[in-house]
Amino acid sequence: MTIQFARADNDTCGDATGAVVVIDVIRAFTTAAFAFAAGAAEILLVSTVEEALALRDRFPGSYVMGEVDGLPVKGFDFSNSPGDLFGRDFQGARFIQRTSAGTQGVVRSIGAEPLLASSFVVAGATARFVRQLAPECVTFVVTGIYPPERDGDEDAACADYLAALLAGDAPDPTPFPQRVRNSAPGLIFADPAHPEFPAIDLGYATDLDRFDFAMLVERRDGLLVMRPVRV
Ligand SMILES: O=C(O)[C@H](CS(=O)(=O)O)OP(=O)(O)O
Numbered sequence: 288m289t290i291q292f293a294r295a296d297n298d299t300c301g302d303a304t305g306a307v308v309v310i311d312v313i314r315a316f317t318t319a320a321f322a323f324a325a326g327a328a329e330i331l332l333v334s335t336v337e338e339a340l341a342l343r344d345r346f347p348g349s350y351v352m353g354e355v356d357g358l359p360v361k362g363f364d365f366s367n368s369p370g371d372l373f374g375r376d377f378q379g380a381r382f383i384q385r386t387s388a389g390t391q392g393v394v395r396s397i398g399a400e401p402l403l404a405s406s407f408v409v410a411g412a413t414a415r416f417v418r419q420l421a422p423e424c425v426t427f428v429v430t431g432i433y434p435p436e437r438d439g440d441e442d443a444a445c446a447d448y449l450a451a452l453l454a455g456d457a458p459d460p461t462p463f464p465q466r467v468r469n470s471a472p473g474l475i476f477a478d479p480a481h482p483e484f485p486a487i488d489l490g491y492a493t494d495l496d497r498f499d500f501a502m503l504v505e506r507r508d509g510l511l512v513m514r515p516v517r518v
Pocket residue numbers: 311313314315316354355356357358367386387388389390431433434472
């Protein structure tokens with residue numbers, strides 16, 4: 288099976304059709320994966336803080352998580368942090384997630400089918416899921432090219448890893464966590480002068496293939512509903 292690969296970012300992903308994998312390693316889709324690992328049943332992905340809060344009102348008992356400028360949001364239940372979720376029990380829960388880069392990429396990928404979200408913790412499972420579908424082409428959306436001065440290499444590294452797995456290779460995993468640590472957000476999360484960006488989240492974000500599920504996003508009643516698919 289030969290798969291063609293394409294790249295997009297949050298400004299160009301609206302043109303992508305066919306299989307699309309939206310990547311956010313630091314931190315949206317690492318955090319989402321930790322929510323599923325803690326038992327969450329689904330995550331509704333949105334663009335704005337207002338949409339997130341309105342959905343929590345519409346779905347009582349749901350939790351809102353995310354960030355603005357990387358920081359916790361007043362009125363949200365959780366920040367955009369895997370460390371906030373680790374070790375907790377959210378069996379059957381519905382989450383709503385709003386982030387500055389990751390969820391924007393999903394919302395803007397309007398021509399994608401199928402649509403997946405990914406990060407290093409679910410990369411292996413994502414590749415297994417996509418290989419089962421045998422698409423002709425897969426577009427990787429590198430959401431980390433945001434703000435514009437960031438090159439998004441933490442997400443590009445994950446795209447490279449996914450492409451190698453999809454090609455049937457067994458890539459040496461060693462360089463990938465280092466690329467995440469060397470990326471612009473990676474350096475911030477490792478800097479003790481920025482305790483608001485916890486270093487432990489960097490450790491979680493670089494834990495390759497930690498989970499055995501892919502994260503499939505489907506459109507339902509005007510909502511973007513993400514759920515784990517075990518492969
Ligand atoms: O919370 C994060 O790690 C980032 C913040 S920002 O994009 O660098 O402002 O958000 P994410 O959407 O998870 O990349």
